[in-house]
Amino acid sequence: MPGTKEIRSKIASVKSTQKITKAMQMVATSKMRRAQERMRLARPYAQKMRNVIGHLTEANPDYRHPFLVTREPKAVGIIVISTDRGLAGGLNANIFKQTLFLMREWQAKGAQVSLCIIGSKGLAFFRRLGVPILANVSGLGDRPHVKDLIGTVKVMLDAYSSGELDRLFLVNAQFLNTMTQKPTVEQLLPVEAVDTEGLAEHWDYIYEPEAKLILDGLLIRYIESQVYRGAVENVASEMAARMVAMKAASDNAGKLIGELQLIYNKARQAAITKELSEIVGGAAAV
Amino acid sequence: MAEQHTIHVDIVSAEGEIFSGPAAMVFAPASEGELGIAPRHAPLLTLLKAGEVRVQTPEGEQQSFYVGGGALEVQPNKVTVLADTALRARDIDEAAALAAKQRAEDALRDKPGHITQAEALAELARAAAMLKVLERLRKLRG
Secondary structure: OOOHHHHHHHHHHHHHHHHHHHHHHHHHHHHHHHHHHHHHHHHHHHHHHHHHHHHHHHHHHOOHHHOOOOOOOOOOEEEEEEEOOOOOOOOOHHHHHHHHHHHHHHHHOOEEEEEEEEHHHHHHOOOOOOOOOOEEOOOOOOOOOOHHHHHHHHHHHHHHHHHHHHHHHEEEEEEOOOOEEEEEEEEEEOOOOOOOOOOOOOOOEOOOOHHHHHHHHHHHHHHHHHHHHHHHHHHHHHHHHHHHHHHHHHHHHHHHHHHHHHHHHHHHHHHHHHHHHHHHHHHHHH | OOOOEEEEEEEEEEEEEEEEEEEEEEEEOOEEEEEOOOOOOOOOEEEOOOOEEEEEEOOOOOEEEEEEEEEEEEEOOOOEEOOOOOOOOOOHHHHHHHHHHHHHHHHOOOOOOOOHHHHHHHHHHHHHHHHHHHHHHHHHHH
16 A cells, blocks of 8 residues: 555644644643733732822922933834744734834934844844844743843933933734734833823822932833833733644644545555455456 | 721732732831831822831731832822832842843844854755755756
């Protein structure tokens, strides 16, 4: 029976691939749920922070922190969040496309663009472009920690404070739902209009130490929490994208196995028929 | 209005909520010294040092939480601790920033020498495609 052995081994190899993709799908599903939970947990902190900063800026109109002042955009910094691992559908490609679009837009306006890359896929992609990369952190894993982001964010904040950057953007995949993840661009610096509702009645805090120092400390933490939220959201998106990609791969493998099985059965049938007709023919000849 | 005997406390960090509930008294390590906050305290905003935040529940129990620093906001009936998850200090942050810069520089410098397996495979595929084209051209000519 020529051919059937090859088909059989092909079926076995597709089956083992399917096992892997199915396992990856299940792992991604459970990791996605946990990442979503962490997204939810990060929300109250950022919200509270925004309120306090809003209040501070309202109560101290004479002090303008550099993070709140809009300058002429001569140099632009972009923090790009990407994944560390592949097999996540078009997630990274979409983030990079969005980033390139943003870069071109600012370069057309005559601004210098420099990058800060989070995630090794982004590093592999952007280092070919020859655009200055100011800072990098990779291997954050499925549970990013604020601790691991502080240094990277600080490089960009320092560059902003010293006037090397006039704008700071964050690009990451936004988790809309399991099926849809959209790359988004968010302006981190200068901090855009902070909500000041409910502050009509004028009362002020006692500041200890002075308001400036507190505002400094809070603004840095606020930006860090934004980047952290971006990183967590990116993990959720990565897992969702991988889940969908692996489901499609498993389904395709199933289809392929069905087709191969059919071909195998046909070949087997043909071989049996041939053998029978040979026997019958041989018997008739006697 | 009846006199309030408790104050609501929220301790949140960027990575999640740590504590939320009523308290009779809250102690926190403010940057200028230890602070005790009772209900109906005047609005206050301060930075925190690394240390222990102690919450005295209305039942008289004490719960303590370690914070690496952060900020404390007090409103008459509400205390919010914005806790840092990491230990912060100027030199620690500085070192982390330097490390991040270093990683970026290393990644850029290693460009020609150090290539990952994925890049090598992509390079190989490109070379194979080029060879194929060359072969076809040779056939067309010859």
